[in-house]
Amino acid sequence: MQEGRTTTLARVAASAGVSVATVSKVLNGRSDVGPETRARVESLLAAHDYVARRAESPEAETTQHTVELVFHGPLTAYTTAILEGVVESGGERGIAVSVSVRPRRQPSPGALRPAAWARELADRGRRAVIDVVDDGQHGDLGALVRAGVPLVVIDPLSPPRKEVASVGTTNFSGGLAATQHLIELGHRRVGYIGCDPSAAFSQARTHGFRAACEAAGIEVPEAYVRLGTYEYAAGVAAGGVLLDLEVPPTGVFAATDEIAAGVLEAARRRGIRVPEDLSVVGFDDTAVAGVLSPPLTTVRQPLREMGRMALVTAMRLAAREQLESHHVELATELVVRASTAPPRTTA
Structure with a gap:
């Protein structure tokens, strides 16, 4: 376990008046912890925004080839093209794609807070997350990074971050x-x-x-x-x-x-x-x-190639491969159709 994660567990254990082993039992869903102690530990874990990685759990084992594709708002022609690229690439590689929608800024009623949402994805054994057009302001990206879930952002609204892989265009x-x-x-x-x-x-x-x-x-x-x-x-x-x-x-x-x-x-x-x-x-x-x-x-x-590239990058991260660059830009191209012509007069 990483040093930062060990420190957090120790703080939670000290605050709850229990041992680190007891905190670990709560994280792993063990039944030999009293309900009051369990509730106290879980409350403190949430307060510390601690996200458990449970890659060794049986559920994770059954879903180890699933990638979460996250959108922020209704699907458009733009996001649909990206979705098609991710799904096509996943199909070629035997990887399932689960789609979810998260609020861009203010969380909607009933929506999971970032740490809880990231914890749920980790518990479900998602190999990686692909996030489309994210501004990074609502905390989801940070929660995923803390959870150790491999993350790729397509067309990030904010400048690319070194700890987050991203795919964009010129x-x-x-x-x-x-x-x-x-x-x-x-x-x-x-x-x-x-x-x-x-x-x-x-x-x-x-x-x-x-x-x-x-x-x-x-x-x-x-x-x-x-x-x-x-x-x-x-x-x-x-x-x-x-x-x-x-x-x-x-x-x-x-x-x-x-x-x-x-x-x-x-x-x-x-x-x-x-x-x-x-x-x-x-x-x-x-x-x-x-x-x-x-x-x-x-x-x-x-757009489809951006989706395909994001899927490949996400799986490379899941396999702990070293990326040549944390940000990739694909080339754009002007396509001339009938909506442009010389002006009738030059002013």
Whole structure:
């Protein structure tokens, strides 16, 4: 047992007035501990946020090839593509995938607190956890790390941490390519609709947009940049604000395909034609992009491959292999469809 874990057990034992062996019996579910003593020890374990690893338990043995895939909110086209990649990779390797949803910030009524949730996963014998788009603010990541459960985060909202493996994409290059595409078509009034400004991937896409404009000598008015959420409704609202400006942009780069879909709807409501009057570029290349009218020019993230890479990385960690890098970035690619064209006039 690691020194920190031994120290915690000793503190709990001292506080409860029992031996370390008694605390260990409680952790292992032994029946030869009185109910009052058991309740006192369990309360102190929870107070110390102690997470037991029970990799040797019979239950863990039966579920040793299961990985927990964690989402934070309802499934979208983006998360569904990642889910497919994880499940496909798991199927090829004989690994089961269990899916759960955790609150992003404020815990919902009845939701397990981070330490208890991590303890439950450890008790169930999960080999590893894959967490999708996590900001690390609610304590789940820390609880999993303390529990010693191998952890991989896909598209972390916060900068990658050394103790947590993560998989992402070249968001800066993607934002740069999307904006350069509009500029190369001849657009000089280029707007940007981004998402959570505190998210690392959102910051990278924003920096890519600004870098492309700066390199082309294009000044971006403050009113041309809108930041909000990832959803369709945010695209409708922010797109409407841009299109209602006295001098609106002729091209818009949206930080997600769902935002871009909202921009297309905002244009439709105003009788603005895409791409004749307005060009729109998205980011992700989810299933949504190909079915929009017109089909969306977008930056492709290899979402399925991200899921597959996360599964492989998680199992390498479970096997105690040394990773070459704690953060891996896969390449993005611009996919040109019918939502972009040269502007009718150059202003």
